[in-house]
Amino acid sequence: MRLKIIALLSLTALFITFCSCKKSVIGVETPPVVEVPDPPVVTPPNPEVKPDTVIELGTGSGNLTIEGTKWSSMGNILIKIKSGSYSSINLKNLKIPEGKRMTIKNTADGVVYVKEEISLTNVKNLTISGNGSKDKYGFQLLSVPYRCIRINDYWAGVEISRMRFTNNPDYCISIENSISGKTYTSSEESRSDNIKILDCEFDNAGTVYFGGEINKDTGIDKGFVKGLEIAYCVFKNSSPGDCIKVGNVQDYNIHHNTFNNINSDSQIHNGIVFVAGNGHVHHNKCTNHQGNFVRAWIYSRGTATTSTAYDNIIYNSRKYSAFEYQGYARHMWSGKTTYSNAICYNNTVGKMNTSQDWIGTVIDIYDLFGGTMQVYNNVGINFAHPQGFDKPAGQQSYINNIQANQAVTESNNLYFSSLQEAGIMNESDFKLNGNSALKSKGKSLSWLTDDYYDTKRNSSTPSIGAVE
Template identity: 45%
Template sequence: MKRNLRMYSKIFLCTLIGMSSCKKNDNSPEQIAVAPIIPITPPTSTTPTAVIPAYEVGTGSGNLTIDGASLDFTRIKLVRIKAGTYKTIYIKNLSGTLDAPINIKNNGQVVITDGLETDNIINVSISGDNDIGIKYGFSFENIPFRAIKMNKRIFGVTLKSLSFRNVADYCIAGERSNGDLAYDGGENTRNERFKVINCLFDNTGAIVFNGSLNKDNSQDMGLFKDVEIAYNQFQNTNAGALCVFGNIQDYNVHHNVVNNVNMSNNNHNGVFYMQGNGTFHHNKLTNYQGNAIRMWVYSRGSSPVTVEIYDNICYNTRKYGGFEIQGFDRNIYPGKTTYVNAKVYNNTVGRMNTSKDWEGEILDLYNYGGTLQYYNNLGFELYHNGLPIANMINNMSDTKITLEQNNKYVASQQDAVTDLESFLSKITGIGALL
């Protein structure tokens, strides 16, 4: 009996001890260990880089012919020429579309020593921009005659990222098969959408396409429409006129840089010499001889268009003034052409005609049948036959000037522009802004 009481006492005591060890009203939640957050790296894409199908041509030397008659361009629109030094490249019978042109590109540096010739190419781009790190993938060097000869009608053709050094004759030239193409008013009888973009011309001859419009002999041939000459560099040549089109509608000549040309050439040159209508803007010409552009003007159709010269920099010419606008009766062809109107504005022109044997002002103005708007132009260090500078126009015409305002002449470069690199005008709103 005593043993049982002793056992019950022990059980009771243990129960009390257990109860006393519990805290009253303890509602603390159970502590749960937080798992570390591991950033999830997205899986590497397994989609392969798109491969553009191309014809790989050339051996790296010799003479290369690319003939559309022997290649299927239904699906493949790209031709890559293997790097190397070629004597000649002949490209013929290629016909792309406006939306899917045929592209001919370099695959590495391609050097051409005798010349490139095209024949019957439509909607084709010849471009040396295939490789990062190579600015001009097609290089024409020490060419004894013409660097590029172009035959037949030229339609939708672009020449881009090419360099030309030491070319003895014309650099890019149309042949008689496009220059003599008689224009009858239809698209198929003119050349159209020709572009020369981002090219270097160093000690070369000119870009020349010799069309002609003359009512006196009923001639209208070699017409070019919608031509763009842009972002090119011309330097170190004595060739005279560097870009010539004899019969052109709607040209756009812009963002070209010209330096050190015609140092001993005494012809009355126009560095750009364009007969027809168009615009000339954002070009920079320094250390040269000749007008920056000789615009010999007429409009296509019966309604006059407006030609424009604006935002150009012209500095340090040995002969002549900044720009020329002139018209001729032979170019006013009843049923085909009429006169133009003109706008010349926001140009910076300085140190003209340092030889002092001709007028050296902003504009050489001849009769052309239309009106002129002339404003916001900046001139400095100009020459007016030893007389004080007036409105900076060498006016040999009876052209009606319908707007003439905010043109500013200052005697010295230091008062006109901040420096001889940017030519930033010191006069707000006046002069060129490249």
């Protein structure tokens, strides 16, 4: 999970065309390149602090509103909401000073159910967590017909955790237009800062939606998010198109989530994780789905950064490749933004584009408008329609689907026709058997510390794929 920055040497990128075949290493090693990814943006969890003020609110039913500036002078505040079934919970004008925090929990006797919505309006340094009782999810929103959590006006330093969303057809967490449509002016009030969504479950539920857009051609820079972490969440049994959609973000860190049975009813070209900006997607598992697992439209704020995708397991997609990385001219705004480099490494990818109506490989690569693209240590398994599927044998590309004049540096990628040939024991945990051809065959990456299971790797001779 943690990356170690190494000294920056010169980067050389050459455009590579290649042929591939089963059980052979794909790609040709280029002259030495030292890859220097930025570390994932891992901000410390908002700590449990000893409260200065403890208050129990709510009757277990009706509408509960917590509002006002009076709370800002009470130090660290713990509010316990009485378990029961509420129509709505509304949190307004709760801007807690830096260094202090308001934490809202369910009481120890059970779950807080919400039938209509939770709303957050103008809040700062606030945690809403369902860890007040022994229940796994102490806040639950079940069969809510419209948006489950709506955020308006301003939010920063907010953590939402230990919540369950079930049978909700609309957005589960929705950043409303008063934030997503707000023009970014460099001030803190004009952006969202340090947002965390942790340990939540989304079952037959809608999108986690942030909105936002940047476009130099129209002069739009709105809904900007600086620092976003979505981790340890479960997404399952739903067809929202995009499970996570963020249109204008700096430093996203999306990790240790699982996605299963996603978009069985969808035909659109979506990204299960659809992000525009820069950041990292790692230690996730996505199975039985439709759409790119990650659809990343990458650019950087200020100086160039490096966006990464690593230690992910992606298996059995009805449409498209596991990853899409792309830049757009409209995102390259002189004095404001620039390109992002990208590295896709140590991912396990199998059974892409089973509908066979497009190309299914490890990664679709488009023009990055100055950024470099590096692809290492990935394993592909059982692709029916790789790039060049309609060409004579030996002219297929199973790892990269290059859709633009974009230079790609690649090596130590392997392709196999089955899990068994790769030495992967099953399609449940994707662990390697003792004779796996993936063991110790990866390119040395000094910052590579662990695998999908957080097992320590030998960075000098790592195994190929997400599992060591």
